[in-house]
Amino acid sequence: MTEQPRETASPRGAGAAPAAVPALAVRDVTHTFGARKALDDVSLDVPAGSFTALLGPNGAGKTTLFSLVTRLYDNRSGAIHVLGYDVRRQPAAALSQLGVVFQARTLDLELSVLDNLLYHATLHGIGFGAGRRRAMELLAQAGLADRARDKVRNLSGGQMRRVEIVRALIHRPRLLLLDEPTVGLDIASRAALVAQVRELVAQEAIGVLWATHIIEEIQPGDRIVVLHRGRVRARGSYEEMLAQTGTDELGAAFLKLVGDEAEAA
Numbered sequence: 001m002t003e004q005p006r007e008t009a010s011p012r013g014a015g016a017a018p019a020a021v022p023a024l025a026v027r028d029v030t031h032t033f034g035a036r037k038a039l040d041d042v043s044l045d046v047p048a049g050s051f052t053a054l055l056g057p058n059g060a061g062k063t064t065l066f067s068l069v070t071r072l073y074d075n076r077s078g079a080i081h082v083l084g085y086d087v088r089r090q091p092a093a094a095l096s097q098l099g100v101v102f103q104a105r106t107l108d109l110e111l112s113v114l115d116n117l118l119y120h121a122t123l124h125g126i127g128f129g130a131g132r133r134r135a136m137e138l139l140a141q142a143g144l145a146d147r148a149r150d151k152v153r154n155l156s157g158g159q160m161r162r163v164e165i166v167r168a169l170i171h172r173p174r175l176l177l178l179d180e181p182t183v184g185l186d187i188a189s190r191a192a193l194v195a196q197v198r199e200l201v202a203q204e205a206i207g208v209l210w211a212t213h214i215i216e217e218i219q220p221g222d223r224i225v226v227l228h229r230g231r232v233r234a235r236g237s238y239e240e241m242l243a244q245t246g247t248d249e250l251g252a253a254f255l256k257l258v259g260d261e262a263e264a265a
């Protein structure tokens with residue numbers, strides 16, 4: 001039997017479209033490391049089918065938030081829902097809807113691209129044949145079908161990142177988290193990666209939370225959450241961010257929102 005969401009941050013009314021359930025809903029989450037507050041009463045949504053940028057400088061709390069959503073850390077305050085599933089009370093259902101690309105690279109360099117993907121598919125209970133079909137379909141979409149048999153070690157940094165995205169999608173999640181995925185990539189590889197993820201949002205209506213401090217990765221139409229020193233400083237559409245700050249360019253808006261504190265950090 002499929003587990004049903006027990007509670008959602010945006011409860012569905014009778015007849016409301018399923019899209020009303022956010023891919024991710026974070027409410028009033030605080031997290032401390034000893035005396036240091038890494039997240040302070042954080043609330044944010046990632047609507048289904050949206051590209052939401054989590055924009056914050058170093059130390060803002062982005063990775064800590066990802067660690068809470070993925071259950072690496074237990075959220076002892078507030079609530080986190082993935083597709084309406086509470087990650088504390090319904091972790092299996094919540095995590096089945098979730099794909100993650102962590103900041104550190106985690107592919108096995110000595111295995112082939114395909115074997116890395118099949119290993120991950122098996123962990124999700126996907127049979128060999130179905131896993132292989134899904135892997136090849138996603139590799140083709142990512143322009144990497146001809147590299148399936150290559151050892152990961154022989155790929156470029158950008159190609160490895162694209163394989164990590166493919167891996168995160170093997171089990172057909174509805175929410176994809178990416179933690180500063182373009183770190184270390186050249187401009188062309190970064191553009192290819194952003195394009196791959198934007199295509200997913202457009203074609204498959206996946207909700208994406210893209211953590212970054214690189215303004216150029218964000219474009220008009222995106223949703224933005226500005227996180228600084230553990231607190232949400234602003235949230236809304238790209239256009240709302242400019243209007244809120246009275247600027248005509250996102251870099252200027254960001255500086256206004258985090259102000260001199262970012263420079264002093």
Ligand SMILES: Nc1ncnc2c1ncn2[C@@H]1O[C@H](COP(=O)(O)OP(=O)(O)OP(=O)(O)O)[C@@H](O)[C@H]1O
Nearest residue numbers: 033036037038056057058059060061062063064065
């Ligand atoms: N395991 C930990 N123990 C103690 N403090 C931590 C730990 N992890 C993170 N912190 C602190 O929590 C705050 C938020 O860190 P976090 O890594 O979440 O930020 P970030 O936005 O991901 O930064 P970056 O862009 O540098 O990766 C920082 O002050 C950091 O030093």
